[in-house]
Amino acid sequence: MALKDITLGQFFPGSSPLHRMDPRTKLIGITLYIVALFLAVSFVSYGAMFLVLALLIRISRIPLKSIVRGLKPVVFILIFTALLNILYTPGEHVLAKFWILTITLEGVRTAFFMVVRIMMLISATFLLTYTTSPILLTDGIESLLSPLKKLHVPVHELAMMMSIALRFIPTLIEETDKIMCAQRARGADFETGSLIRRAKALIPLLVPLFISAFRRADELAVAMECRCYHGGEGRTRLRQLKYHRLDRLTIALAIAMCAAIWTLGRFGL
Amino acid sequence: MSDPIIKTEDLRFSYTAADGESPVVLNGVDLKIEKGSFVAVLGHNGSGKSTLAKHMNAILLPSGGKVYVNGVDTADEAKLLDIRRTVGMVFQNPDNQIVANVVEEDVAFAPENLGVPPEEIRRRVDDALKAVGMYEFREHAPHLLSGGQKQRIAIAGVIAMEPECIVLDEPTAMLDPIGRWDVMRTIKQLNREKGVTVVIITHHMDEAAQADRLVVMAKGRVVADGTPKEVFQDVEGLRAVGLTVPDTIELLWQLRQAGLDVPLDALSDEECAQALKQLLDK
Secondary structure, eight states, X not given: OOGGGOOSSOOOOOOSHHHHSOHHHHHHHHHHHHHHHHHOOSHHHHHHHHHHHHHHHHHHTOOHHHHHHHHGGGHHHHHHHHHHHHHHOOOSSEEEEEXXXXXXXXXXXXXXXXXXXXXXXXXXXXXXXXXXXXXXXXXXXXXXXXXXXXXXXXXXXXXXXXXXXXXXXXXXXXXXXXXXXXXXHTTOOSSSSOHHHHHHHTHHHHHXXXXXXXXXXXXXXXXXXXXXXXXXXXXXXXXXXXXXXXXXXXXXXXXXXXXXXXXXXXXXX | OOOOSEEEEEEEEEOOOTTSOOOEEEEEEEEEEOTTOEEEEEEOTTSSHHHHHHHTTTSSOOSXXXXXXXXXXXXXXXXXXXHHHHEEEEOSOGGGTOOSSSHHHHHTHHHHHTTOOHHHHHHHHHHHHHHTXXXXXXXXXXXXXXXXXXXXXXXXXHHXXXXXXXXXXXXXXXXXXXXXXXXXXXXXXXXXXXXXXXXXXEOOHHHHHTSSEEEEEETTEEEEXXXXXXXXXXXXXXXXXXXXXXXXXXXXXXXXXXXXXOOSOOOSHHXXXXXXXXXXXX
């Protein structure tokens, strides 16, 4: 098992307009895109949404291959959704009847739209994580959610936790690798046997991993205190988020897109 | 002489254990660290040296006695940030001190906490990274760096607070020889060129020998205090508290035991070679 291959929220550094955009713009843009996706009802509106996505992928210069690869893990969900929709949508145009199952034209149509919708939704979120570094993403989320501070939502703490978690993923993966090697050297077997056996073999791996994670957390907390960490109050940032012309333009376009798809929907398109 | 930057008065500390017994870790430590000095604290495992370090910036508070930083009592909670800003601390494991996943973001952490304006943070981060020789790595991910490089990033993260004093708790214990050498060179430079007071906790003799002043701890007390040359002459006394002496002193001591007339204070390799040459020339 090559643990180092695990990628979480993979980021492709680059210099496209999408990379340079403020993370908040991208977050708002993605949200609006998802809203528009749910407003779309016809081939015309779905087609328009597809064109927007294709254009964005082109601008980002992210290889299409990596987006397709990202879709692989959800294939099962897609098939499952499609089957449910095909089999359980009532309708007038019966295409086939078999035992208690009926397939209608409406069912096929709904299934198709549902699958396309999920695929586009996931691709769009990939576009966000592929073009935004985790740090900027966290900063963006913190800044967008900061009005919630008034409602006593611990926005800064949540963002801090997120960025520390991101920081420690590679460290903990490395540690897991080390413990696995140490256990293997003493005859542990992680790869053969039934599922239950393999799950049991993970216990001697998880226990030391958890203990060390707690120890690390303790040391990190002391180190943070030594560097005068005392919560989000009065904190400044090295990197200031700033909206530029490109950002204002993008947000305006995203709102226009939503409005357009909604209007199309009113006309049944 | 000006006021000491750190002063402990009859410092006592014991952990409160669950079973009611409280092992005494520090048993009356009186110490003055002068501004601009380079002090090594040497001691065996369990001698209380790390516990002493943690008292120097109010991570731990004394069970008895007092600790003053620039004349301020560390027990004064209102002055906590001032104390921690004055005395920075670097720990053994660099991985567990790095907060962010970009080098410069991590170095910026302390000034961000102190509410320093962004342009000033930029300047401090660049200065700190240059001071430890890691400026070219400012946009790297810390987990891809070597142990020695990570530890220098951790030091930069403390320097960015612009502290008057840095306490390093066994900063080289997890590093390879090259990393150790790099870190020690960085620390010495900070002391000589920037005038930062340095307190290094260690159990490496060769590191302790590089300091201006050496404090030896055993069983929660200071058992020797002086220049490395003075302290290392007491070979038997150090052995009694579980410590060895640098190889040069060991060699000279053995020769002396054998009845030869050699000085005991030749600490560096050159001095030792010189002493041996004189012996052979006689």
